[in-house]
Amino acid sequence: MSLSQDMLFEAEPYLVANEKHPFVQGIIHATLTPEQLRYYDEQDIAFEYNEVGIINALIDNSTTTEQALLFHKRQDLQLTMLRDWLHREPESMPHNWETLKQTPIQPINQLYRQHMAATVQTHSVLQILPSFAAGEWMYIELGRFVSKQARVEKEPFQSFLTMGGDDFLGPNGFIQQFFNIIDYEAKSATPREQERAKQTFLKSCLLEWYFWDAAYKQITWDDWQNAALKGKGESLL
Numbered sequence: 001m002s003l004s005q006d007m008l009f010e011a012e013p014y015l016v017a018n019e020k021h022p023f024v025q026g027i028i029h030a031t032l033t034p035e036q037l038r039y040y041d042e043q044d045i046a047f048e049y050n051e052v053g054i055i056n057a058l059i060d061n062s063t064t065t066e067q068a069l070l071f072h073k074r075q076d077l078q079l080t081m082l083r084d085w086l087h088r089e090p091e092s093m094p095h096n097w098e099t100l101k102q103t104p105i106q107p108i109n110q111l112y113r114q115h116m117a118a119t120v121q122t123h124s125v126l127q128i129l130p131s132f133a134a135g136e137w138m139y140i141e142l143g144r145f146v147s148k149q150a151r152v153e154k155e156p157f158q159s160f161l162t163m164g165g166d167d168f169l170g171p172n173g174f175i176q177q178f179f180n181i182i183d184y185e186a187k188s189a190t191p192r193e194q195e196r197a198k199q200t201f202l203k204s205c206l207l208e209w210y211f212w213d214a215a216y217k218q219i220t221w222d223d224w225q226n227a228a229l230k231g232k233g234e235s236l237l
């Protein structure tokens with residue numbers, strides 16, 4: 001079994017858990033509140049901004065020019081998506097490229113971004129790529145899952161997890177190409193390095209679940225502070 005097959009096999013229970021999460025179910029049934037959507041939107045745009053740095057690291061540490069070109073293409077898409085997203089920002093939450101850097105990063109978002117950033121210092125595509133590819137894979141699979149459900153066709157829910165999939169899907173899509181790169185890099189890696197890469201992938205899958213959970217409960221540092229200092233909010237954690 002290739003490393004990517006092994007990763008996907010072990011990631012399956014995390015995918016099922018993500019499908020069952022009340023936030024994902026709330027997308028299907030269009031039952032999320034404006035506050036839950038707003039929290040998600042703010043945290044996710046900041047998350048995607050952080051990914052720009054991760055993709056830069058992938059370009060930087062590529063072992064072939066083909067890899068560098070693929071990551072560069074992915075970066076182009078990331079920046080285009082961010083630009084369009086910033087244009088769509090609601091009046092209540094205006095962001096631009098500059099203020100994006102000052103968006104408050106709430107606890108789970110911080111944990112996830114630091115999990116990804118921690119891989120950069122390995123200078124290894126095999127270690128950096130799984131931290132990033134897991135989120136992409138999860139969104140594509142969740143998109144597939146929600147499209148098979150009787151989902152409520154109402155915005156903004158309808159557009160949620162419906163990705164302009166062609167760039168991501170199929171044998172030449174980003175997802176398959178990322179897995180091909182992981183398998184190519186795994187060939188020259190030790191079993192310990194391969195295991196580490198797999199665990200990084202699985203931790204990103206786990207943090208995907210917590211990202212939905214944080215948005216569902218709108219967990220902030222203030223909640224954590226209240227829970228710690230005032231002894232309130234056990235149910236949040």
Ligand SMILES: Cc1ncc(C[n+]2csc(CCO)c2C)c(N)n1
Binds near residue numbers: 044081
């Ligand atoms: C929590 C979280 N995880 C992963 C992504 C990344 N992501 C998933 S799909 C996609 C491309 C198409 O929108 C990107 C960049 C995210 N945004 N939020």
